[in-house]
Amino acid sequence: MPLHHLFVVYLISILLVFLPSFGLAKLFKKAGVASWKAYVPFYNTWVMQDIAQRPKHWVFWQFIPIVGWFITPGIFIEFAKVFCRFSFGDHFFAALFAPFYFPWLAQNKDARFIKAEGVKHHQKPAWREWVDAAIFAVVAATLIRIFIFEAYVIPSSSMEKTLLINDYLFVSKFSYGPRIPNTPLSVPFVHNYLPGSSLKSYTTLIELPYIRWFASPVKRNDCVVFNFPEGDTVVNKDGYQSFQPYYSLVRMYGREEVQKNPEFQPLAVHPVDKTDNYIKRCVGVAGDSLKIVDGIVYINNQPGNIPPTSATYYTFRTKNNTPVDPDFLRESGIRLNMESNSPDFTAMQGGYYSINLTLPELDILKKLTVIDPNSIAKDVSPAGYTEPFTFPFDTVHYKWNRDNFGAIWIPKKGATLTLTKENIALYRRAIQVYEKNTLVENPDGSFVINGTSTNKYTFKMDYYWMMGDNRHKSQDSRYWGFVPEDHVVGRAAMIWFSYENGPRWKRFFKIIK
Structure with a gap:
């Protein structure tokens, strides 16, 4: 500290x-x-x-x-x-x-x-005994939740097949140091809204600056829970929030259209500690240079670690066009999530199939007698193809997509960067929003920061690059950029309960790697 x-x-x-x-x-x-x-x-x-x-x-x-x-x-x-x-x-x-x-x-x-x-x-009357005991329990549990660990449930498939939907986790606050709440006046055990309503569970009458005690940096390849960086402003209604982020709508329709369209109202503004919680794997730490080539992450020009449970999409054909179905593949040892909006297995035109696999599952697929092993290919977006909604949303200077991305430097506390009209798109939000500076970009490519003309900026915080293990079904840093250190909540430490049509006993008390 x-x-x-x-x-x-x-x-x-x-x-x-x-x-x-x-x-x-x-x-x-x-x-x-x-x-x-x-x-x-x-x-x-x-x-x-x-x-x-x-x-x-x-x-x-x-x-x-x-x-x-x-x-x-x-x-x-x-x-x-x-x-x-x-x-x-x-x-x-x-x-x-x-x-x-x-x-x-x-x-x-x-x-x-x-x-x-x-x-x-x-x-003391009996009711006072109960009230006093309840108050003590709330205070003790609140201290534990803030400073030691917090329970968290996996809501989506973005970390499959490492973490599954309805895995219940313990998130360690001590791993990176407990963070003091920005909004200490809030309803206990509730995140940003009162249950069953759109009413905020906290008040900003008292707001504290970012303070983290016994701080320790996030380690590369950790599974990290953090506050969604683009969650400071959200459309406060079902179906939006962080599922359809406000800033994505602004990039799609324009800020004026979003703010005047009743479909995108009301808006809610949250402090850092009350934005939605995300869980991803930290693939790049402060000071790293990162790029993605054909779906493979490279850190400082070296291939990054690939978790054995990390999944990506492949295409394949069968021998003699023999039909296969999800049940056959499951019986072979391949786990498939067949959620309707983004299934792990689909039939395509020309006798091809698309399937979402981990590397061990890819080995299983190759050994199936009905599969043509020579037809198996990774389903990636080609280099040079531009996806306009990938970070930094500048298709003039950055023709990137989810599978061919970068190279990009991850900001480090104390490091000084020379700003240019090309790289400002990468670091604008970090300078203006996360580190709370005024930034003016002049037509000649020069900059004014906090009233001073300069082309240099020294970062005040460390930043991280987070990606889901389910690479093609993850909304992660490729779509909204860096995660500042003040957004980090804790490290996902252990699965204490898991449920899918009944308890998944083998996942109970499993250490997360």
């Missing part, structure tokens, strides 16, 4: 215990304790625990980063009890609004000092 982050953490901890001191001083006096002790951060909570006869080790827990912020309110609640305050409302305000609550309590005539012995004679 950087030193300035640690400083901020403990500054907040000190303020939490110091700001209520003006009310605590008068309450200390009522309890027979010198009032000056209320103004000494952390010593005051030691004295409060002594007065309430509660465990002193709670005071030391306050020094644990973040966790301590949740211990301090507990100490305040226990102290309020010795002044005969047992209601849920009292404890709510003591925990969340201590700087205002304790000065009010000090002036309240009903605030009688009953000592710890008086607290022991108070019996």
